Amino acid sequence: MRFAVWAPYAGRVDLLLRDRTVPMSRDDGGCWSADLAGASGEADYAFSVDGSGPLPDPRSPWQPSGVHGWSRTVDHAAFAWQHDGRQVASLREAVLYELHVGTFTPEGTFEGAIRRLDHLRGLGITHVELMPVAEFSGARGWGYDGVDLYAPHHVYGGPEGLKRFVDACHGRGLGVILDVVYNHLGPEGNYLGRFGPYFGGRTPWGEAFNFDGPDSDAVRRFLIENALMWLRDYRIDGLRIDAVHAIRDASAVHFLEELGAAVHGFEEEPGWRRAAIAESALNDPRFVWDLERGGYGLDAVWSDDLHYALHALLTGERSGRYVDYGALADVAKAIRDVYVLDGAYSRSRRRRFGRPAAGVPRRRFVTFSQNHDMVGNRPQGERLGRLAGIGAAKVAAAIVLMAPTVPLLFQGEEWAAAAPFLYFTDHADPGLGSRVWEGRRRDLAG
Numbered sequence: 510m511r512f513a514v515w516a517p518y519a520g521r522v523d524l525l526l527r528d529r530t531v532p533m534s535r536d537d538g539g540c541w542s543a544d545l546a547g548a549s550g551e552a553d554y555a556f557s558v559d560g561s562g563p564l565p566d567p568r569s570p571w572q573p574s575g576v577h578g579w580s581r582t583v584d585h586a587a588f589a590w591q592h593d594g595r596q597v598a599s600l601r602e603a604v605l606y607e608l609h610v611g612t613f614t615p616e617g618t619f620e621g622a623i624r625r626l627d628h629l630r631g632l633g634i635t636h637v638e639l640m641p642v643a644e645f646s647g648a649r650g651w652g653y654d655g656v657d658l659y660a661p662h663h664v665y666g667g668p669e670g671l672k673r674f675v676d677a678c679h680g681r682g683l684g685v686i687l688d689v690v691y692n693h694l695g696p697e698g699n700y701l702g703r704f705g706p707y708f709g710g711r712t713p714w715g716e717a718f719n720f721d722g723p724d725s726d727a728v729r730r731f732l733i734e735n736a737l738m739w740l741r742d743y744r745i746d747g748l749r750i751d752a753v754h755a756i757r758d759a760s761a762v763h764f765l766e767e768l769g770a771a772v773h774g775f776e777e778e779p780g781w782r783r784a785a786i787a788e789s790a791l792n793d794p795r796f797v798w799d800l801e802r803g804g805y806g807l808d809a810v811w812s813d814d815l816h817y818a819l820h821a822l823l824t825g826e827r828s829g830r831y832v833d834y835g836a837l838a839d840v841a842k843a844i845r846d847v848y849v850l851d852g853a854y855s856r857s858r859r860r861r862f863g864r865p866a867a868g869v870p871r872r873r874f875v876t877f878s879q880n881h882d883m884v885g886n887r888p889q890g891e892r893l894g895r896l897a898g899i900g901a902a903k904v905a906a907a908i909v910l911m912a913p914t915v916p917l918l919f920q921g922e923e924w925a926a927a928a929p930f931l932y933f934t935d936h937a938d939p940g941l942g943s944r945v946w947e948g949r950r951r952d953l954a955g
Contacts, residue, residue, distance in 0.1 A: 510548035515540050515727050516704045523557040553579045564700050571668050572644045572660045576698025585742040588672045592679035594746045595781045598635040601872040605917040606634040610665045611649050619670035623677045636684035646697035647935025654695030658735050675744050684746040691732050692755040697936050712755045720758035733771050740775050740783050747784030754791045765805040784808040792848045792863030797873040815843040815876040823901040832856045844912045847874050871913035878905035879919040890929030899925045
């Protein structure tokens with residue numbers, strides 16, 4: 510069994526096992542490795558960097574004790590897959606359903622979610638879109654503060670649970686889109702900086718990855734290989750790349766272009782093409798333009814404008830971004846042109862905003878009336894049915910489903926769920942929890 514870790518500026522790295530310590534050898538690229546003859550199966554391990562440790566593996570496949578615990582090896586070949594995604598509908602025929610594993614069922618696990626898949630199939634859903642499942646601090650949270658990007662959250666069911674969930678989806682003809690976060694890393698259990706120069710700058714949510722600075726080749730490879738790991742080891746059908754507008758990269762080949770090419774180049778089975786979907790708040794079709802046109806060549810990009818137009822019209826709300834919308838004509842324009850703000854003046858931003866989506870097939874855009882952000886980033890987490898009535902929520906859902914774009918429903922929308930969906934974290938550090946709360950309070954007040 511081979512253990513390896515990138516730590517280019519370390520003077521010494523040791524592999525820590527429960528019963529012994531093994532010195533590691535460094536290659537010219539700053540990667541340290543150790544081979545253990547005869548080792549197989551599950552093994553707990555960690556690293557020591559210049560005497561500091563134990564530290565979890567940046568590529569840990571499993572964190573059974575959470576973000577601060579030891580890593581555990583996983584034999585991915587041992588899982589007995591019964592199905593694959595070759596029978597899943599293409600993205601152009603898709604009806605997406607966004608769900609949060611921790612709140613989708615009372616159990617809050619992959620196993621619990623499996624028992625609801627027949628319900629989703631009966632609705633006509635073609636793809637389940639999971640909010641992030643990479644290991645994050647605590648037991649419960651949205652998942653966007655993940656720190657162990659290769660490890661499915663242990664509370665949800667870990668690697669075995671996710672594989673069972675994906676296999677169950679494929680057995681019902683459902684595809685699985687996984688939300689991945691490559692713009693930042695969470696604050697608690699974030700040990701990457703102890704190994705090497707993974708970060709370069711900050712985002713509003715945490716440290717930003719180093720996409721274009723010194724040593725960035727290894728960082729980009731770390732993230733690209735993470736994406737391929739989800740496709741290969743968990744048979745995920747596509748990736749939803751969170752907040753791509755927060756990925757800062759001045760490289761000649763943008764990270765998103767490189768990521769899209771890697772996803773499209775991965776073909777485990779003939780005829781099973783994986784998808785790369787961008788979440789962007791920029792109203793910019795460049796993410797799905799072909800490379801020859803100067804785009805990034807991704808399969809689809811989220812558009813918020815149909816939500817904004819419907820919400821403003823149906824609720825009468827005009828605060829924040831909603832000040833730019835509210836007329837019935839805005840809904841019509843969002844259906845016809847995707848972007849309401851496609852170069853027009855934005856009152857909320859006090860400048861021109863967006864670019865026309867002319868010439869781009871409408872099935873390259875994902876639209877919705879509700880999603881986790883649009884509901885959960887409200888102070889009270891109210892859903893559209895609570896704000897405007899069930900009749901209005903039905904109208905909004907019907908418009909989304911009949912629009913020429915790819916529709917997305919948010920969990921509970923199909924029965925006009927009244928329960929709020931609020932932002933929540935479960936950090937062990939009470940000081941961090943207080944700072945997160947204060948930051949959220951400022952954001953919502955603004």
